[in-house]
Amino acid sequence: MSLWRTIWAVWGNIRRNRRSFVMASVGLVVGVATGTFFVALGAGVQTKVLNRIYPVNQIEVEPKTVGLMGIREQVLSNDRLGKEMVREFSALPGVTRVYPKLRSKLQARLWGGKSLFGYDARTEAFFDGLDAALLAPELRQVERVEEKRRRRALKRRRTVVCKRDEDCPLGQGCEAETCVDTEYWKRFEHRGIQVPCDAGKTGDAFCPPGTTCSAGVCSTACSGAGTCGAGEACVVDPLCTSPGATGADSERTCAKVCRPSCTPAEGCADAHLTCVATSGGESVCAPTECRLADPRRQLSDRPSDWRGEVVGVCGNGVPWGDPACEFTTCPRGTYCAGRSITHKVGFCEQPVPVLLSPFLIEIFNSSVAESLGLQRLDGVDTLLGFQFRLLFGDSYFADDLPTEVQAAKRAEIVGFSNKALDFGVTMPIDYVRAINARYKGREAAKQFSTFILETEGNEDVAGLIAAVEERGFQLARKSSDARKAADLLFILTAIFAFISIVIAAVAAVNIANTFLMIIAERRYEIGIMRAVGATRADIRRLIIFEAVSLGVFGGAVGELVSFGLSRVVNHLATDHLEVAISKPDDFFVYEPAMLAGAIGIAVLFCIVGALVPAQRAATTDPAVVLTS
Amino acid sequence: MTIRLTDVHKTYRVGEVANHVLQGVSCTIEAGDYVALMGASGSGKSTLLNIIGGLDTDFDGEVTVCGQVLKRMGDRELSRFRNRTVSFVFQQFHLLPHLPVVDNVMMPSWFDPDRSQLDLHDRARQVLAQVGLAHKAGSTANHLSGGEKQRVAIARAIFNAPQVLLCDEPTGALDSKTGDMVMQVFEELHAKTRDMTLIMVTHAESIAQRCRRIIRISDGAILSGDA
Numbered sequence: 092m093s094l095w096r097t098i099w100a101v102w103g104n105i106r107r108n109r110r111s112f113v114m115a116s117v118g119l120v121v122g123v124a125t126g127t128f129f130v131a132l133g134a135g136v137q138t139k140v141l142n143r144i145y146p147v148n149q150i151e152v153e154p155k156t157v158g159l160m161g162i163r164e165q166v167l168s169n170d171r172l173g174k175e176m177v178r179e180f181s182a183l184p185g186v187t188r189v190y191p192k193l194r195s196k197l198q199a200r201l202w203g204g205k206s207l208f209g210y211d212a213r214t215e216a217f218f219d220g221l222d223a224a225l226l227a228p229e230l231r232q233v234e235r236v237e238e239k240r241r242r243r244a245l246k247r248r249r250t251v252v253c254k255r256d257e258d259c260p261l262g263q264g265c266e267a268e269t270c271v272d273t274e275y276w277k278r279f280e281h282r283g284i285q286v287p288c289d290a291g292k293t294g295d296a297f298c299p300p301g302t303t304c305s306a307g308v309c310s311t312a313c314s315g316a317g318t319c320g321a322g323e324a325c326v327v328d329p330l331c332t333s334p335g336a337t338g339a340d341s342e343r344t345c346a347k348v349c350r351p352s353c354t355p356a357e358g359c360a361d362a363h364l365t366c367v368a369t370s371g372g373e374s375v376c377a378p379t380e381c382r383l384a385d386p387r388r389q390l391s392d393r394p395s396d397w398r399g400e401v402v403g404v405c406g407n408g409v410p411w412g413d414p415a416c417e418f419t420t421c422p423r424g425t426y427c428a429g430r431s432i433t434h435k436v437g438f439c440e441q442p443v444p445v446l447l448s449p450f451l452i453e454i455f456n457s458s459v460a461e462s463l464g465l466q467r468l469d470g471v472d473t474l475l476g477f478q479f480r481l482l483f484g485d486s487y488f489a490d491d492l493p494t495e496v497q498a499a500k501r502a503e504i505v506g507f508s509n510k511a512l513d514f515g516v517t518m519p520i521d522y523v524r525a526i527n528a529r530y531k532g533r534e535a536a537k538q539f540s541t542f543i544l545e546t547e548g549n550e551d552v553a554g555l556i557a558a559v560e561e562r563g564f565q566l567a568r569k570s571s572d573a574r575k576a577a578d579l580l581f582i583l584t585a586i587f588a589f590i591s592i593v594i595a596a597v598a599a600v601n602i603a604n605t606f607l608m609i610i611a612e613r614r615y616e617i618g619i620m621r622a623v624g625a626t627r628a629d630i631r632r633l634i635i636f637e638a639v640s641l642g643v644f645g646g647a648v649g650e651l652v653s654f655g656l657s658r659v660v661n662h663l664a665t666d667h668l669e670v671a672i673s674k675p676d677d678f679f680v681y682e683p684a685m686l687a688g689a690i691g692i693a694v695l696f697c698i699v700g701a702l703v704p705a706q707r708a709a710t711t712d713p714a715v716v717l718t719s
Numbered sequence: 720m721t722i723r724l725t726d727v728h729k730t731y732r733v734g735e736v737a738n739h740v741l742q743g744v745s746c747t748i749e750a751g752d753y754v755a756l757m758g759a760s761g762s763g764k765s766t767l768l769n770i771i772g773g774l775d776t777d778f779d780g781e782v783t784v785c786g787q788v789l790k791r792m793g794d795r796e797l798s799r800f801r802n803r804t805v806s807f808v809f810q811q812f813h814l815l816p817h818l819p820v821v822d823n824v825m826m827p828s829w830f831d832p833d834r835s836q837l838d839l840h841d842r843a844r845q846v847l848a849q850v851g852l853a854h855k856a857g858s859t860a861n862h863l864s865g866g867e868k869q870r871v872a873i874a875r876a877i878f879n880a881p882q883v884l885l886c887d888e889p890t891g892a893l894d895s896k897t898g899d900m901v902m903q904v905f906e907e908l909h910a911k912t913r914d915m916t917l918i919m920v921t922h923a924e925s926i927a928q929r930c931r932r933i934i935r936i937s938d939g940a941i942l943s944g945d946a
Binding site: 092093096100103107615616618619620621622623624625626627628629712713714717718 | 765769772775794798801802803806807809811814815817829831832875887
């Protein structure tokens with residue numbers, strides 16, 4: 092019997108017995124729907140929730156600690172937590188990249204939020220630093236999801252005409268006189284922070300590794316051409332000869348430093364840098380010096396208190412020092428950061444880009460907001476671009492540092508990450524390195540707290556964990572929790588998949604029964620076919636093809652039911668779950684292989700269910716049937 | 720020589736009870752013969768027909784049809800034998816009621832992998848014309864009268880131009896007028912295709928008398944007519 096003829100006959104048989112087939116496929120539909128629903132949910136939670144905390148190919152390790160008299164002590168010496176350990180981890184089998192993490196070793200306070208809450212909230216600030224390259228994919232994904240959510244909520248968007256960023260709503264910037272969404276995730280990078288130093292007193296001991304104290308700030312030292320990075324020039328520090336005398340003579344010790352090259356016509360790409368000519372005739376980007384009217388008002392929320400005046404440049408073109416000089420403020424997007432909260436002089440700096448943990452937002456919404464009578468926060472777009480102030484060296488819990496060294500910085504929220512500090516903020520690692528060096532010395536900037544190891548695939552992770560344990564490290568809490576959660580999720584998914592297979596197996600019994608019934612009804616038809624030349628194999632093939640059709644139909648309908656249910660769950664989650672940045676737009680991942688596998692299993696169970704009836708049909712004795 | 724039966728025995732067993740339906744039947748039927756197998760109910764005539772047609776292979780003795788020894792054939796060969804060499808017309812027609820007449824007629828071609836698919840419809844209409852039902856080709860089988868159904872069953876049986884046509888009481892479910900019409904069809908067929916052997920099981924003397932030769936069976940043995 093040809094394939095076409097078989098399909099034609101099967102189609103006719105299914106049409107004739109459609110009610111029986113529909114009833115027989117109910118169990119199959121339920122089984123496939125259950126299975127695909129939970130497997131897709133498991134895959135979705137793994138991919139969109141757990142993998143955001145730690146992808147399966149990443150682990151975070153920290154030095155092992157032991158309990159001693161009620162206090163946990165680190166086993167490893169801090170000396171072993173530097174770049175050498177990064178190199179050692181990089182050499183482990185399967186490791187493709189190592190991202191060190193650096194916690195701050197300095198007390199700090201944070202305040203801000205007047206525009207959100209009506210008054211400035213104040214709290215102790217904890218912070219750590221991470222490599223921007225590690226977080227960029229996650230930040231971009233979260234921002235896209237939130238943007239989609241916001242657009243859905245707004246239904247349609249109005250085009251806002253603007254001249255400056257300030258004319259645009261929060262989360263948007265002005266480009267070509269139109270407000271456009273700002274891609275905040277791109278801002279999570281080192282955007283310049285000047286670390287003050289005093290070469291005459293401490294030398295380079297309080298500068299970050301690889302920098303030297305020159306003209307009162309830590310800069311990358313160089314010895315000549317070719318010793319700086321691409322696009323940089325090795326020049327006598329232009330700050331030494333800048334028109335504004337910003338520090339004591341001892342701070343004006345000059346060194347040759349690396350500065351980005353520029354042309355006077357094009358200027359510098361970074362807003363906080365100014366293109367200046369050096370004594371050697373080269374043009375380089377140097378930090379823009381500025382002056383504050385009252386350095387103690389740096390923490391004010393009024394822009395006039397922190398925009399400052401640029402030193403050395405008159406807005407009306409007259410020479411610096413001329414009484415007619417009209418001062419200009421720090422460029423758009425920057426503020427004047429004094430060397431300390433008692434120094435009038437400093438540099439124009441861009442706000443420190445920081446990330447918050449979604450967990451922090453959830454805690455705020457569920458506990459803090461109500462207690463303090465504050466509004467709950469609704470998603471990323473409320474906070475992206477939001478600025479607050481950080482005061483380094485000040486604390487609610489520890490002794491304050493002298494005010495002469497306390498520094499105020501503005502910070503800007505540019506994203507959310509599960510890798511961010513749960514209670515605090517996370518910034519690019521170079522900031523933390525600079526702050527630790529400034530306040531605790533160069534050694535504090537060298538010793539990393541934890542390391543995130545990235546492997547090519549999940550299969551390398553088990554061996555890697557053993558290797559790092561041999562070196563005195565253990566999985567960090569979040570990484571360990573993520574792995575446990577992944578294991579639990581796998582077990583739950585496996586249980587539900589097993590239940591769905593049991594349902595499908597029970598359905599197979601029902602299918603067998605249905606086929607037996609159908610075959611009993613069609614025994615004359617089978618007898619006729621045998622009488623006119625059908626082989627046993629032809630009859631068997633007909634029944635098996637019907638079973639395959641039933642399996643494909645039941646599997647496809649089951650998958651449609653599952654997909655429909657998943658949309659309902661997503662909809663309910665959108666409406667009823669607490670706002671959480673870690674909440675994905677879609678909790679489900681339907682992979683083609685999974686869908687094909689589900690239909691394959693459905694077909695398999697139908698074939699298994701139809702085997703006995705097919706055999707019975709094939710062995711129908713036409714002589715008995717046709718003459719009875 | 721078309722059909723040779725040698726010492727054919729057939730026994731049905733129901734539990735411990737054995738019913739010897741055929742007891743040493745031997746006979747020969749020549750090619751192109753038109754034979755009536757006659758006997759009372761339970762005499763074994765239908766069983767003998769099923770054995771000749773390869774529907775029943777559980778027997779003792781030897782049956783050779785058109786040179787093919789049925790006992791030695793496997794399922795595939797027997798199916799091909801039923802498809803190409805012999806054909807059946809049953810008392811209860813056994814059409815597929817949900818299918819159009821033309822599809823019922825073409826049914827043997829479903830199981831004939833060598834058959835060209837191009838001329839199937841033409842052949843079906845040709846054999847329907849032979850039985851006088853060309854105009855009913857598009858009707859579904861369950862909308863036909865009894866006589867029409869049996870003529871469709873005959874058309875299906877001759878579709879593959881068999882060498883042996885086996886008819887099991889083809890007029891048994893029809894009134895005498897319709898039965899007579901069906902018998903006329905058989906006679907015309909036999910007249911036109913003289914090589915085709917026609918064996919008809921009947922217990923009606925009037926039907927048997929219209930055949931060229933009568934083999935009478937009683938209690939599983941041939942009483943007369945053996946050649």
